[in-house]
Amino acid sequence: MSSANDLREIALIEFSTTGYAGTSIHKIADAAGLSKSAVLYHFGSKEILLDAAIRPAIDELESILAELESTPFTTEFRGAFLDRFVDFLFVHRLEVNMFINQGPSLVDVPVIDRANDLVRRLATHVTSTMASVEEEMRFAIALGGAAYMLCAEHSLGLEAAPIGEAKTALITILTGLLAPIGVRQGD
């Protein structure tokens, strides 16, 4: 139907798996059955296409973070937050994988910079004030690990699992991973 939307999705898949620098406009055009010029007609440049591909996910992450920052981070709210965040991870796994792994090398792209800022803000709000080294490590492993797992499931053996089961499993795992955050170590 919509060529522009097709291109957005194809570009997202290619950028996420092969990398932004490793994906040519020609390859995206081929996958969509169009010419390179058609891609540049819909999106004025490769960078604009990247922006269009991941902007919706960044926008949603920003709204999640806005709600997180405006709510006291009680234990019961942490559960609700994790529910919403895991949903976000499942829907936008490719986008998250993109700016997690390629964020450092794409700092000059505005939408990537926004994403990097959001991740930093997320880290400071999920970890406690004066977070210990282990707390920051737990956060990083949870985020980077989930992003990797959700995009590597095909190369491992877990593609056929029902989504609901995978979601509850991920919530369980992340809850356990982040549980020691905010409690004094040694308790």
Added chain:
Amino acid sequence: MSSANDLREIALIEFSTTGYAGTSIHKIADAAGLSKSAVLYHFGSKEILLDAAIRPAIDELESILAELESTPFTTEFRGAFLDRFVDFLFVHRLEVNMFINQGPSLVDVPVIDRANDLVRRLATHVTSTMASVEEEMRFAIALGGAAYMLCAEHSLGLEAAPIGEAKTALITILTGLLAPIGVRQGD
């Protein structure tokens, strides 16, 4: 001193952070204060340079895996294995980050294929036979999360931590993450 070794290390850093496709031979040569031709004199091609950069890590991973596969995976051995594996992750964080994140897009490079195989073998031996979805997810999060965290620590706030403290913290985290593997769920 040794230009070849300098180039190996520089290439590893560049490939890991900017990506293999996103790193030109010229950039590596510049960082080493040499010409592009000098790089191609020491390493006949870009792919040979990539091979040289990560082969030592792959070799060590293979020996770790060989020991793992020749030893019954008892609870006490799991602890010793995690010790050794965390050491490996700290020393070869860049290489691990490379073939974890860029492995799927570099399948045609033999040394990367070897690495992908090793990861698969590692997964089947760390998770129990007939591993559940959650077990496989735990393994993937542990591996991908550790690889991400160890390379993202600069962009987060934990670069100044003493190495020993970080290592014991990572062992603690991974032990907790992988603990439910092999035990019947619901206990």
Added chain:
DNA sequence: ATAATATCTGACCGATCGGTCAGTATCTGT
């Protein structure tokens, strides 16, 4: 029917890519 607009193509541009090659220092063993 026709004018306008949206969609798309192929030819082309300069820049950069990985890689080759001839030639030049530099160092080393005799």
Added chain:
DNA sequence: ACAGATACTGACCGATCGGTCAGATATTAT
């Protein structure tokens, strides 16, 4: 001193990159 590696440079090659542009085709509005 000199012959032979070793280390390196700059010029060059074809291919591919992102991007521009003129024009063809299809769609829509009047």
